[in-house]
Amino acid sequence: MSQWNIESPTTEYYDHNSPGLEAIVREVTATPEVAIDTETTGLVVWKDVPLYWSLAWGNRRMTLNVSVLHYFSEAFADPNKRWIFANAKYDAHILANVGVRIAGKLVDTQVQHALLYEEQSHRLKDMNQHLFGWKWQDFQDTFGKITKLFSPTDLIRRAEAENFALLCEYAANDAWGTLQIYEELRTQLQRAPTHSLFRDHPLNIQTLWDLFDRVEVPYTSALWTTERNGVKVDLGYLESIAPTAVAEIEDLERAICKEAGTVMNPKSTKQLREYFFDKLQVKPLKMSKGGKTGVRNPSVDERFLAHYEDEIPMAKMLLRHRSLAKLHGTYITGLRDRVDPHGRIHTRFNQDVARTGRLSSSDPNMQNIPKPENDKWKLRGAFVAEDGYDLSVVDYEQLEMRLLAAASGEQGMIDVINKGWDIHMGNASMIFGMPYEEIKAAKNTPEDQLTARQHECLAARAAAKNIGFGLIYGMGPKKLAGTLNITEAAANAKISQFKEAYPAVEAFTKEAVAETEQTGYAFTILGRRRNVPEIASHRRDERMRGERIAVNTQIQGSAADVVKMAQILLHKSGIDKRFGARPLLQVHDELMHEIPKDYSAQADVEIREWMEHPFPIDLVVPLGVSGNLGNSWLEAK
DNA sequence: TTAGCGGGCGCG
DNA sequence: AAAGCGCGCCCGCTAA
Numbered sequence A: 001m002s003q004w005n006i007e008s009p010t011t012e013y014y015d016h017n018s019p020g021l022e023a024i025v026r027e028v029t030a031t032p033e034v035a036i037d038t039e040t041t042g043l044v045v046w047k048d049v050p051l052y053w054s055l056a057w058g059n060r061r062m063t064l065n066v067s068v069l070h071y072f073s074e075a076f077a078d079p080n081k082r083w084i085f086a087n088a089k090y091d092a093h094i095l096a097n098v099g100v101r102i103a104g105k106l107v108d109t110q111v112q113h114a115l116l117y118e119e120q121s122h123r124l125k126d127m128n129q130h131l132f133g134w135k136w137q138d139f140q141d142t143f144g145k146i147t148k149l150f151s152p153t154d155l156i157r158r159a160e161a162e163n164f165a166l167l168c169e170y171a172a173n174d175a176w177g178t179l180q181i182y183e184e185l186r187t188q189l190q191r192a193p194t195h196s197l198f199r200d201h202p203l204n205i206q207t208l209w210d211l212f213d214r215v216e217v218p219y220t221s222a223l224w225t226t227e228r229n230g231v232k233v234d235l236g237y238l239e240s241i242a243p244t245a246v247a248e249i250e251d252l253e254r255a256i257c258k259e260a261g262t263v264m265n266p267k268s269t270k271q272l273r274e275y276f277f278d279k280l281q282v283k284p285l286k287m288s289k290g291g292k293t294g295v296r297n298p299s300v301d302e303r304f305l306a307h308y309e310d311e312i313p314m315a316k317m318l319l320r321h322r323s324l325a326k327l328h329g330t331y332i333t334g335l336r337d338r339v340d341p342h343g344r345i346h347t348r349f350n351q352d353v354a355r356t357g358r359l360s361s362s363d364p365n366m367q368n369i370p371k372p373e374n375d376k377w378k379l380r381g382a383f384v385a386e387d388g389y390d391l392s393v394v395d396y397e398q399l400e401m402r403l404l405a406a407a408s409g410e411q412g413m414i415d416v417i418n419k420g421w422d423i424h425m426g427n428a429s430m431i432f433g434m435p436y437e438e439i440k441a442a443k444n445t446p447e448d449q450l451t452a453r454q455h456e457c458l459a460a461r462a463a464a465k466n467i468g469f470g471l472i473y474g475m476g477p478k479k480l481a482g483t484l485n486i487t488e489a490a491a492n493a494k495i496s497q498f499k500e501a502y503p504a505v506e507a508f509t510k511e512a513v514a515e516t517e518q519t520g521y522a523f524t525i526l527g528r529r530r531n532v533p534e535i536a537s538h539r540r541d542e543r544m545r546g547e548r549i550a551v552n553t554q555i556q557g558s559a560a561d562v563v564k565m566a567q568i569l570l571h572k573s574g575i576d577k578r579f580g581a582r583p584l585l586q587v588h589d590e591l592m593h594e595i596p597k598d599y600s601a602q603a604d605v606e607i608r609e610w611m612e613h614p615f616p617i618d619l620v621v622p623l624g625v626s627g628n629l630g631n632s633w634l635e636a637k
Numbered sequence B: 001t002t003a004g005c006g007g008g009c010g011c012g
Numbered sequence C: 001a002a003a004g005c006g007c008g009c010c011c012g013c014t015a016a
Helices: A021-032 A066-078 A088-096 A109-116 A124-132 A141-142 A152-162 A166-188 A208-229 A235-260 A269-279 A304-310 A313-336 A399-408 A411-418 A423-432 A438-442 A454-473 A475-484 A488-501 A503-519 A540-573 A577-578 A597-612
Strands: A010-015 A033-040 A048-055 A060-065 A084-087 A107-108 A232-234 A349-350 A359-364 A387-396 A521-523 A530-531 A581-587 A590-596 A623-632
Touching: A010 A021, A010 A166, A021 A048, A021 A066, A033 A152, A033 A166, A033 A411, A048 A066, A048 A088, A048 A152, A060 A066, A060 A107, A060 A166, A084 A088, A084 A166, A088 A107, A088 A208, A088 A349, A088 A597, A107 A109, A107 A208, A109 A124, A109 A208, A124 A166, A141 A152, A141 A521, A152 A166, A166 A208, A166 A304, A208 A488, A208 A540, A208 A581, A232 A597, A235 A313, A269 A313, A313 A349, A387 A540, A387 A597, A399 A411, A399 A503, A399 A540, A411 A423, A423 A438, A423 A454, A423 A488, A438 A454, A454 A475, A454 A488, A454 A540, A475 A488, A475 A503, A488 A503, A503 A521, A503 A540, A521 A540, A530 A540, A540 A581, A540 A590, A540 A597, A590 A597, A597 A623
Parallel strands: A010 A060, A033 A084, A084 A107
Antiparallel strands: A033 A048, A048 A060, A349 A359, A387 A590, A387 A623, A521 A530, A581 A590
């Protein structure tokens, strides 16, 4: 039965009784690249297990019973073998859950696809449709919808009993299709030349295939280990704040209904609009985006509420309610429900989502845990080191600004960094001609003792900081004026001063836009590229957005490259074997590790070392890092 | 019941 | 005229 692909070979099936099993084991052991997939009990990486698995190589495809997995231990233990997956980390977790550790390379077709077609879906069946132009029935099309009543296990068990051939065919096809996609994308990646700073250096990245094979493939393994470790949670801490939070939120809800004079749900923007704009006839500050339907409504967001908090009691109450409800819903119950039996949370680090090459984190998202300054319950304190371990938390300091300095070659900014100055203070000093020491003194003076001149110094630093970020993000003068609470004319004047002080930065942004206009792409340091079709749009607003993306992707994407290389080098360094150090989290410019106390000081120094030197050659500016050891995320930062 | 959208907001 | 980049999750609401 070949209902999916008329050119595919016949599907084989093996269990422990199959006479050909030994020959298959020998062949898999000897084959350098093998595609592999699992059919599993579910999607939870620390819990679910395989029910069937499948392999494909050359002109063979087969489904296998889980009972024969251990016959392949030699193949799984081979560090040089390349295992081809669609969603590699997931399958590697599922296999690890039944004791199968993969020593070989985790080669992920979804990551391949993301390097070439970042705007498309990288799901296996969608990649097939996109690359080969035919629709392939997915799991739910084949076996039925996964619902509360029917788990993946139920559906597979049903197919097992009713149509085993279909089950075998489906499973084998996942591995087979993955292999076809791998080979097609390998060719495409090899034919895609790219611009990398490391073209003629040891990394020697000349094509997107080089980038994939030398950077993204080892990165998948580093991330797998990170996900597998998971971060330890102090459940008692979460449990202890939950009831207080609920009580506080309920009190507020009662008070809000009383103030409204009727039963209302403060989480309903619809009801809030009725209250503010129909009942009270308040003037809206702005309209919402509208989205696909194009229906724009007056906004009741935080800025609106803050604007009216002194005049309208309800606004103030809602502000408190919003922040408490967010913390409770997303971070207290949301995290509590995802803790594994060992008290650890295993996020997923998605390597194929962000268009700039950054990671994203999901299930749960560990990259948006509130900062202590915005969090009355200090939830970061709930992420702790295991007994006998320390947490090491190391951040890059102003990584994107440093990369802007390096990419532009702006000597003024490079000097500021080389002097070890605070970048925003240094920039303020350069741009507005104020002595650095004076700004520094102002920053260290208590709020209530500031002189008028010192206020000016602090305003200068804030301006320099926002113009700097604004440059990276493409912020306009209007937005800057709003952020700094100054007039648009004043904002324009400050932007001009910045450009005069740092002409090479201005030239860099122009050059970035010109390159993207010419090639259609924005490139990062390592040669990752992002298609920017907006830059050729006939619509001015789209084109402007394309220009912002052209500049931002170079900086944000290169920052992602830096952290990515640091993670890869750390993974390869043997710091785990020498010191027992475990990677736990990456939060864009920050790495968290868990290290046995006896070695934590030593390992922490080595982590900083790798982070500061992520490339075969150093950049023209140092990459400064800072951080601490501690018992929790709160302590170690 | 489920799926998708919009609004809002947490992080870098 | 207006113009901030990159993510993921919660909730309410509506349609199927």
